[in-house]
Amino acid sequence: MIPNQWYAVLRGQDVKNKPVGITRLNKKLVLYRDSNGEVACLEDRCAHKGVLLSKGKQHGDAIACPYHGFQYNQQGKCVHMPVLGKCGVIPRTMQVPAYKVHEQHGLIWLWNGEQQDSYPEVPMFANFAEYKGFTSLYGWTAPIHYTRYVESVCEVYHVPFVHKGSFLNIWDPKGGRVDDFRCAIDGHLITSDFILRPDDERPAQDTLTAKFPWQRGWRIGVDVLMPNLVQIRNDVFDVYLVATPIDDENTWVCFCYQEPKKDLLFPFFKPLPIPLWRQLRPWMMCRMERFIQQAKDLEAIEGQWPRASSLSANNLIPVDKVNAYYLRLRDKLIREAEAGKSTQSKAPAVPIHLVTEPAGSALETNSL
Numbered sequence: 001m002i003p004n005q006w007y008a009v010l011r012g013q014d015v016k017n018k019p020v021g022i023t024r025l026n027k028k029l030v031l032y033r034d035s036n037g038e039v040a041c042l043e044d045r046c047a048h049k050g051v052l053l054s055k056g057k058q059h060g061d062a063i064a065c066p067y068h069g070f071q072y073n074q075q076g077k078c079v080h081m082p083v084l085g086k087c088g089v090i091p092r093t094m095q096v097p098a099y100k101v102h103e104q105h106g107l108i109w110l111w112n113g114e115q116q117d118s119y120p121e122v123p124m125f126a127n128f129a130e131y132k133g134f135t136s137l138y139g140w141t142a143p144i145h146y147t148r149y150v151e152s153v154c155e156v157y158h159v160p161f162v163h164k165g166s167f168l169n170i171w172d173p174k175g176g177r178v179d180d181f182r183c184a185i186d187g188h189l190i191t192s193d194f195i196l197r198p199d200d201e202r203p204a205q206d207t208l209t210a211k212f213p214w215q216r217g218w219r220i221g222v223d224v225l226m227p228n229l230v231q232i233r234n235d236v237f238d239v240y241l242v243a244t245p246i247d248d249e250n251t252w253v254c255f256c257y258q259e260p261k262k263d264l265l266f267p268f269f270k271p272l273p274i275p276l277w278r279q280l281r282p283w284m285m286c287r288m289e290r291f292i293q294q295a296k297d298l299e300a301i302e303g304q305w306p307r308a309s310s311l312s313a314n315n316l317i318p319v320d321k322v323n324a325y326y327l328r329l330r331d332k333l334i335r336e337a338e339a340g341k342s343t344q345s346k347a348p349a350v351p352i353h354l355v356t357e358p359a360g361s362a363l364e365t366n367s368l
């Protein structure tokens with residue numbers, strides 16, 4: 001994973017008034033809210049004998065280990081050892097690592113890197129940061145490497161194949177041909193736009209207004225924001241997801257849907273402007289994503305190998321350009337971080353690049 005980046009690790013609503021244990025970024029973590037409602041994050045391991053602190057209880061601003069009751073504050077400092085009594089001198093080594101966290105956009109973000117005097121903004125698509133309607137956030141774990149999850153969302157031309165068995169597939173673009181593909185990169189943001197359509201003689205634009213779903217093409221935008229966010233835009237819904245590594249085999253996936261612009265089951269009716277219904281629709285989209293769509297994705301990609309994606313692990317084609325840019329930018333940010341440079345205080349010197357090319361042409365215009 002890329003150092004010196006913010007990673008979303010949990011929904012804010014999942015941390016209430018007791019410690020929560022999670023594994024993210026190959027680390028065991030415990031999160032809790034202090035008396036001001038601020039989230040604290042410590043290594044989930046008591047400095048005394050290695051017991052999970054997430055099994056303990058919260059006492060004010062501290063959490064107490066369930067084994068011998070040692071209490072640790074938000075900075076991971078042991079502030080009370082019952083065995084020594086109230087006036088006991090606490091050894092300085094009785095300390096657990098504390099992590100920098102920040103809560104925003106309904107998510108808890110963890111800084112994966114060195115402590116700094118100031119930190120960059122957490123990454124978020126402007127489209128969602130500014131959205132005023134209802135959204136729903138829903139997280140779950142998937143048994144694949146996070147890079148494979150990101151790339152599966154980057155290339156939606158798998159939809160006509162992977163999701164064929166789904167009853168929702170009546171609205172999916174048929175044929176899987178991609179036209180009018182554009183891709184650009186600006187700092188940590190990769191954007192793309194294309195038409196996914198049936199493979200017939202019509203000009204791509206004509207497929208967008210076809211009468212029947214099985215004749216219809218879709219204009220779709222797919223954007224990646226480093227280190228691990230992907231957004232899909234179309235005329236029915238806007239959604240983003242984060243794919244945060246749990247470990248080298250598993251990913252914590254969190255989807256965020258805005259209110260859909262249409263109801264696919266009743267496309268000719270305007271959605272009812274009732275708040276409860278407006279809230280329910282993004283909630284349902286998230287569940288549909290997990291239990292219907294992702295179940296199909298996993299059937300296809302669960303055994304994919306090598307587990308982690310990379311440029312050398314794939315044989316990418318021109319319409320995989322978002323994928324290619326993502327993997328290159330990832331390599332670049334890892335190299336920069338390893339070289340000890342700050343990669344977040346200023347955007348990397350990646351040239352803005354806009355490419356329009358038909359499917360089938362070469363990838364040589366990449367310029368990372």
Ligand code: FES
Pocket residue numbers: 046047048049050051065066067068069070
């Ligand atoms: S193991 Fe935690 S207090 Fe002893």
Ligand SMILES: [Fe+2]
Pocket residue numbers: 158159162163293297
């Ligand atoms: Fe899919």
